[in-house]
Structure formats: structure tokens, C-alpha cells
Amino acid sequence: MFTAKAGDKLTGSVVSAYGLYYRVQTELGQIQCALRESLRQEAESRHSVVVVGDNVDVELLVDIDPGEELKKKKTYGAIFKIYPRHSKFSRPKRGKEEIEQIVAANIDQMLIISAVKRPQFKMGLIDRFLIAAHQGSLEPIIVLNKIDLEHTLDLNRLEQIYKSINVSMITTSATKKIGLDKFREVLTNKHSIVVGQSGTGKSSLLNAVEKGLKLKVGEISDYSQKGTHTTAAVEMHPLSFGGYVVDTPGLKYLGLWNIEAEDLRYLYPEIAGYSEKCRFRNCLHMSEPGCAVKEAVEEEQIYPERYESYLKITGELQAEESFKK
Template sequence: MLQKNGKIIKGYGSSYFVKSEGKIYTCSVKGKMRIANSDQHNPVAIGDNVIFEPEANSNSGVISEVLPRRSRLSRPANYYTDKEQVIVSNIDQIVAVVSLTKPKFKSGILDRILTVAEREEIEAVICLNKFDLAEKEEADFWLELYSSIGYKTILTSAVSGKGVEELANSLKDKVSTVIGQSGVGKSSLLNCVEPNLNLKTKDVSDYNEKGRHTTVHSEFFELSFGGFIADTPGIREFGLWGIDKENLRDCFKEFQEFGADCKFSNCKHITEPKCKVLEALENDKIQQLRYDSYLNIFDSL
């Protein structure tokens, strides 16, 4: 049986679009792969490098093997929370898009995305979007908070064009994925970065300020100035995979500087004596908002 190497660039239902030697094949997944990977909701994901068997005289094929992943972004599967759902793989960075308003800014979801980036050792870029609708004082507050931690943070607006060039420079020659709540303006922002994408957009509901899904499947796009970007469906909430009460402390970037000097090597930075993270919090070296977010996530695990 003839076999080819390719990369999954789009997933739609149980079909996966594999690019190989400049050609796109619509592929299914071999049943034995699903059995062998029963702990995963989906044995393959966009970004995967795969081996597939093309059908003769056809643009169809069957995926038989996923090659080792160098990185992945995962969360618990919907309705099957004991199974891993890989959203995208083999990426260099995560672009977390949050809106400063409409829908209301939620640092909790952003912090969850950042913990996953730290867990997987993937670079994270934060876009504080809809700057044109926000209060400048609030925008500057969040910009300073996340920049001070060490995250590249950009104020952006698809309406005014603010931050678009800076975002494009961050995407250049990298493999990135964009993630955020429904309605935060991911697709509009990507259309500004790469107008030829023509991604569908929708307004946020004025009634409940909730976004409506416009991206209904995950897909990789090649950028004309170099690099690739994966657009993913908007999220309502972001469950954590591979993170528990024992390793959460390692997923908050600003804790790492102080945590190594705690009295106890397994210190969770909550009530333990001689905790250097708590000391740093008292001395305003760690933001109270971020620490509160840590506690909220800890309690949810």
C-alpha cells in the first residue's frame, strides 16, 4: 500500500484535510488508531504530521499514523472530561485574544490559557482586543500587569488598526494558534493581519454580551509574510488538561522566581510557613489579582 507523509491543516467532523506535496487530501482515521488511543477524544488534530494511505486516482485517503508531536494545546473533551482533546499540535506559540469590553474582560479564562502555555512550554502572546471601545486607564492596567509578568502583551483593535503591525511581526515565520472566547474578535483581528483570509465575523449580542461562534472548525492558514496561523472555534470556558494541584504552582510564571526558596519543596503557596511566594505577595512583588486567580484555579482542580 502506497504511503505518504503530510500535515493536517483542517479538521471538520470526522474528516481531516491533509496537505502533502502541494495537494490536499480528505482523509478519515483508521479504526485501529481510535482503539489504540482510547484515552483521547480525537487521535489526530490539526498541526499533526501524519502518514496516510491515499486512494488510487482520488483526493481521499486514510490516516494510519501520527508522528511524534513537539508541542500540543489540549483540554478535557466536552462531555468526556476524562479524555484528552488535542486542539492543535506542533505550534511555536499561543496567541490568547481577550476583549477589553463586549464581551467583558475575564482574566480568569486568560490565566487558564496561560497556565496551559506554561505547562507545555509554549510561548504565549496576549492580545488585549477592542481597544477602541475600552477605557484607556483599564487597558493600560491590564497591559502593565501581564507585561510585568513577562508576557508579550499587545493592545489591538480591528477597527482602528492599533497593534495589528506589532501582532503581524509576532506571527512572522512562526507556527501560531489563536484562542479566545467567542466574540472577542479573533477572526476580525486575523482579517486585519492577513486580509486575504476573509474569515467570517459576527457581532456580540447586546443582550448578554456573549459572542456567537463564527469559527466552527479548526484550520491552519499560511501567512503571506511568513508563518502559519491556526484559527480555532471560540470557547465559553477553558478546562485544564495535565494540570493538577501538585503542578499548578509551576504554571504561574511569576511564582517561579520565589517558589524555589520556599521552606518546603512541595509548597503549594497557600498556608505553608516560610512560603516565599506569600512573602512576595505581601511585598507587592506578585499581583493580588493573579494570586486570586491561582486560588480559583486550584480550588477547581
């Protein structure tokens, strides 16, 4: 291997981001990079200019000798080009003006981790992640963790509910090593992002299938039954059995980017199919007469759990829209 010279161009993938500095996986290894001036000015004025998962071109700022130990806090290059993204996971970032915050890009699938208990199972949060996955061109997979705990969930019914909309569900227990082979199989040779509430066991599951990760694991409060944040930043990790995984901080709530209440019906496939049969074209399937969706729920053609989830999120979106006016 020859010495890489300052001014040489490399292509790589962003594996972590801290402020305006990025670690990029290149043929030389992982190197810390800043942004070319034009991109830096853009990043200071808007969000998500460069995110984890982006494919980028880098210009080296210093020489790198063969076998040189790459230091974490030394800046070796400047990102000057970002390639188009084919997928993304994003959410709104609220402030004076609501903007899109892209968490990660160029991901194949979203693994939505939920616990059967501790913290409390939230179907509405799962459905919000499903919507975000659809919007970002990601394949969603639901992972129900902690199945070793005593619980009251009907796992077979949940599996049937999501199977009806072509979403796979697997069950696991990181502590009892249940379902880990399937979890590893799902991750193999894919670019995955792992999402969910704090305390559902995201880091524990990843540690269980990839011993070298050593991700920090949190505990559940006995008082609140809620988890604590252990993942402080978004980071992409290589997997020894093939593929990459992005671990994300836990979320209690997921805002939906660029979705209005009247458009939500199109993001529930079972509801979208019946919407065309409603008496009114702008039917929101709430209290309108001649609603084919409500009839389908009564006739058990649509699962009531999903319909209730739709109503709840529709109401929340309407409240947000009223607040913005």
C-alpha cells in the same frame, strides 16, 4: 509532473478534521483522507489520535492526474503514520471518563485574544491559557483587542504584570486598524493558534491582516455583553506573508488537563520562586502560616492581580478534585 498512482506514499500536515475525515496539505495540494483501519479503530476508542497540525504519512487510494481538480468531498488517501508531536494545545474532555482532548499540535505560539470590553475582560481566563501554553510547550502572546472602545483597564499595568513573567502583550483594534502591523509581524513565518472568548475579535483580526481568509465574524449581545460562536471547527490556514494560523471556537471557560491544585504554584513562575522559602513544603499559599508568597505579595514583589488569579484557580481545581472523589 507525473500522475500520482494509487499506493504512492506522501507526507503532509493535517489542516482540518471533521469526524474521521481529514484534509491534509501535501505536495499535490489539499486532499481529503480517511484513516488506515488500525488507526480508525484506535480513533473510535480514544480521542486525539489525529489532530490539526499533525505531520502524517498518507497512502493514495486513487490515481491523481497532473492538473486534476481536487474535490473537497472525495477521499483520495488514507493516513497510516503520525509523527511525534513537539507541542500541543489541549484541554480535558469530560464524560464518563475524563480524557485529554488535543485541539492542535506542532504549533509554535499561542495568541491569547482578549477584549478590553465587550465581552468583559477576564484575567483569570488569560492565566488559564498561559498555563495551557506552558504545559503544551507553546510561547504565549497576549493580544488586547478593541482598544478603541472606552474602558477602565490600566493597559500599562497589565503590560508590566505580564512582562514580569516574560509574556509579551500587544494592543490592537481590528475596526480602527490599530496595531495590525505588529499583529501581522507576530504571525509571520510561525505556526500560531488563536484562542480566547467568543466575541473578542479573533476572526476580525485575522481577516484584517489576511484578506483572503473571509472568516465569519460574530456580534456581541447588548444584553449579555457576550460573544456568539462563529468558528465551528478547528482549521489551519496558510498565510500569504508566511506561516500558518489555527483559528479555534471561542471558549467561556478553559479546563486544565492533568493539573492538580498542589502543582499550580509551579505554573506561576513568580510564585514558584518564592515557594521554596515557605515554612511548609506543601504550602498552597492560601492561609498557611510562614508563607513567603503572601509576604512577597504584601511587599509588592508579586503582583496582587496574579496572586488573586492563582487563588481563584487553586480553589476551582480543589473543587473539581473533591467532585471526582
